[in-house]
Amino acid sequence: MLAYIGRRVLQMIPVFIGVTIILFILRSPGVLGGDPVRMITGEKAISETLYNQIVKENGLDKPFYVQYWRYLSDLVHGDLGNSYQKGRAVTTILLDKFPNTIKLAVAAIIVEIFFGIGAGLISAIKRYSFWDVLVTLSTSVLVSMPVFWLALLLQFFLGVKFKQWGLPYLPITGMTSREFPAIVHLILPAVTLAAISTAYAARIMRSQLLEVMGQDYIRTAAAKGLSPSRVIMGHAMKNAMIPVVTYFGLDLGAMLGGTIITEKIYSWPGVGREIFLAIEQRDWPIVMGATIIIVFMVMVINLLVDISYAFLDPRIRYGRQVA
Amino acid sequence: MAKLFNRGKLDGLQVGAVSDLALPTAGGSVPPEHEMAAKGRTLRGDALRRLRKNKLAMAGLIWIIFVILVAITADLWAPYWLGDPVKIDSSTAAQQRLLSPSLDHPFGTDKLGRDVASRVVYGARVSLIVGVLAVIIMVAIGLIMGALAAYYGGIWDSIIMRLADIFFAFPYILFAIVLIALLGKGFHNVFIAIGILGWPSIARVFRSSILSVKENEYVDAARAMGASTRRILMRHIMPNAMAPIIVYATMSVGGAILTEAALSYLGMGVQPPSPSWGLMLSEAPTVIFTSPWLMIFPGIAILTTVLGFVLLGDGLRDALDVKLKE
Numbered sequence: 001m002l003a004y005i006g007r008r009v010l011q012m013i014p015v016f017i018g019v020t021i022i023l024f025i026l027r028s029p030g031v032l033g034g035d036p037v038r039m040i041t042g043e044k045a046i047s048e049t050l051y052n053q054i055v056k057e058n059g060l061d062k063p064f065y066v067q068y069w070r071y072l073s074d075l076v077h078g079d080l081g082n083s084y085q086k087g088r089a090v091t092t093i094l095l096d097k098f099p100n101t102i103k104l105a106v107a108a109i110i111v112e113i114f115f116g117i118g119a120g121l122i123s124a125i126k127r128y129s130f131w132d133v134l135v136t137l138s139t140s141v142l143v144s145m146p147v148f149w150l151a152l153l154l155q156f157f158l159g160v161k162f163k164q165w166g167l168p169y170l171p172i173t174g175m176t177s178r179e180f181p182a183i184v185h186l187i188l189p190a191v192t193l194a195a196i197s198t199a200y201a202a203r204i205m206r207s208q209l210l211e212v213m214g215q216d217y218i219r220t221a222a223a224k225g226l227s228p229s230r231v232i233m234g235h236a237m238k239n240a241m242i243p244v245v246t247y248f249g250l251d252l253g254a255m256l257g258g259t260i261i262t263e264k265i266y267s268w269p270g271v272g273r274e275i276f277l278a279i280e281q282r283d284w285p286i287v288m289g290a291t292i293i294i295v296f297m298v299m300v301i302n303l304l305v306d307i308s309y310a311f312l313d314p315r316i317r318y319g320r321q322v323a
Numbered sequence: 324m325a326k327l328f329n330r331g332k333l334d335g336l337q338v339g340a341v342s343d344l345a346l347p348t349a350g351g352s353v354p355p356e357h358e359m360a361a362k363g364r365t366l367r368g369d370a371l372r373r374l375r376k377n378k379l380a381m382a383g384l385i386w387i388i389f390v391i392l393v394a395i396t397a398d399l400w401a402p403y404w405l406g407d408p409v410k411i412d413s414s415t416a417a418q419q420r421l422l423s424p425s426l427d428h429p430f431g432t433d434k435l436g437r438d439v440a441s442r443v444v445y446g447a448r449v450s451l452i453v454g455v456l457a458v459i460i461m462v463a464i465g466l467i468m469g470a471l472a473a474y475y476g477g478i479w480d481s482i483i484m485r486l487a488d489i490f491f492a493f494p495y496i497l498f499a500i501v502l503i504a505l506l507g508k509g510f511h512n513v514f515i516a517i518g519i520l521g522w523p524s525i526a527r528v529f530r531s532s533i534l535s536v537k538e539n540e541y542v543d544a545a546r547a548m549g550a551s552t553r554r555i556l557m558r559h560i561m562p563n564a565m566a567p568i569i570v571y572a573t574m575s576v577g578g579a580i581l582t583e584a585a586l587s588y589l590g591m592g593v594q595p596p597s598p599s600w601g602l603m604l605s606e607a608p609t610v611i612f613t614s615p616w617l618m619i620f621p622g623i624a625i626l627t628t629v630l631g632f633v634l635l636g637d638g639l640r641d642a643l644d645v646k647l648k649e
Binding site: 014015016018019022026140141143144145146147148149152153155156160254257260261264275276279280282287288291294295298299 | 485486488489492493494496497498500501502504505577581584585588589590591601604608611612615618622625626627629630633634637
């Protein structure tokens with residue numbers, strides 16, 4: 001097991017270095033044909049002395065590998081540079097926003113676990129029934145739905161229209177208000193964020209459960225007289241759940257990276273919205289800093305998922321050792 | 324012996340005996356015996372027959388064809404029946420703005436007095452062009468990279484697959500936005516960015532499908548009978564290795580349309596006044612919530628078009644008997 005973990009961690013290193021190289025190339029505007037100094041100062045007219053000073057301060061006159069080395073060593077020391085607009089360190093800005101993103105991601109995962117597993121389970125047990133067809137159709141529709149359109153529809157009906165019709169309605173923007181407790185503000189963003197992943201989770205759950213239900217040990221369990229619910233809960237679910245849990249892990253990783261669209265639509269002050277605002281203001285240090293943190297986080301979470309997968313299913317760690 | 328490879332001349336018994344020759348084996352699985360008992364069947368014929376039986380897939384295909392026809396013929400009728408999708412008629416704009424759906428304007432008008440139906444019709448062009456071009460780019464890069472990795476193996480394989488890992492490490496929409504922010508906004512950069520970001524999946528699928536097809540007995544058999552490497556590649560490996568690519572590419576068109584819509588919605592994609600479905604949904608909430616037709620129709624257009632590609636892709640997957648991880 002330790003050897004497996006060690007190998008996976010070692011595999012991560014070249015990938016992470018590759019990511020830093022790509023980001024370094026992207027953030028060096030000289031490569032894409034822009035003026036690096038202009039990216040810092042914007043369109044303002046500046047004197048030549050100031051221009052040269054900026055070049056010197058940022059090491060822009062040095063060769064590429066020196067600049068890359070400087071970038072990498074800053075990165076290792078946790079220094080992501082300062083925001084052009086706000087003048088504050090990128091790390092502090094992002095640390096402010098992360099708790100909000102985590103709150104939203106955890107809420108969305110709870111929705112996903114509940115509805116994804118539930119819908120997949122019903123659909124597999126009552127195969128070809130009305131419920132199965134309903135789940136299959138609605139998951140197809142959900143995976144084809146633009147997430148921002150879903151958000152607009154939810155805001156329009158559950159927020160705007162329900163209020164007009166005198167029904168209980170939900171807040172459609174922000175994280176807090178005098179009118180609603182904070183948890184109610186979480187409902188629409190979390191449902192929006194969860195919707196598409198829930199559809200995928202339900203599909204995986206259904207196909208996994210159907211596959212497991214066809215295996216011999218399930219027939220044995222049924223043959224020795226266990227009730228259908230004990231066969232499913234006690235035997236089938238254990239194995240069918242492994243890929244579903246993996247999926248939730250990967251999805252949590254993706255959502256912790258901030259979800260630009262959902263956070264933007266609901267004005268949720270998380271990392272995703274911060275990145276979007278930074279792009280609009282061309283505040284590159286925030287964009288690049290956030291990206292590198294997110295990539296690192298996603299990689300670590302994927303590693304944890306892989307390790308737990310190998311732990312749950314020994315075939316994986318032995319299979320890969322042979323290969 | 325060479326006659327054995329001529330599937331058309333085999334009788335039922337022999338087909339059973341050399342079944343591996345004629346079957347789509349990309350996923351390594353074999354369809355049930357009765358399906359291959361009949362004579363004169365081909366891989367393509369079987370797949371088409373299975374696809375035609377799949378009602379959802381056919382519904383998706385018919386819808387896609389309809390959308391394509393609408394997009395191609397738009398110039399012939401949309402401007403006359405509905406109105407210009409882009410031009411603003413300043414003399415009437417004031418009275419024409421934000422009209423609810425009527426016989427004159429079946430989908431209503433937007434805040435500049437333009438016909439929403441006409442814009443939705445022309446939006447189909449933007450979506451289809453972006454979707455198809457992005458997928459062509461990703462498939463072209465993906466096939467080359469996948470084939471290089473599978474064919475040369477060794478160091479090339481490691482380099483290409485690590486490069487794919489690097490691309491996978493970035494969250495998709497974030498990478499797309501960062502790329503667009505640096506390339507510049509606009510139509511061309513949207514499909515270029517989606518294409519560049521999409522290749523690793525194609526490369527992975529193609530690589531593993533070449534590797535798995537290569538292991539089949541019928542490839543050994545062909546080699547044993549003295550077929551050239553080129554013949555083995557073109558006649559035996561490529562047709563079977565392509566099946567997952569066809570499925571994946573079909574689904575990717577839907578994905579690319581969704582990404583274009585999202586980027587345009589965020590203001591990072593197709594720029595006004597071009598009619599893009601995503602862009603049409605980016606009107607301020609104050610306008611959209613008082614004139615909901617602005618939101619309903621472009622949204623339905625995106626949803627149904629993407630759904631068409633998803634259903635067709637699902638159907639192709641079943642028809643070609645491809646196993647893709649979800």
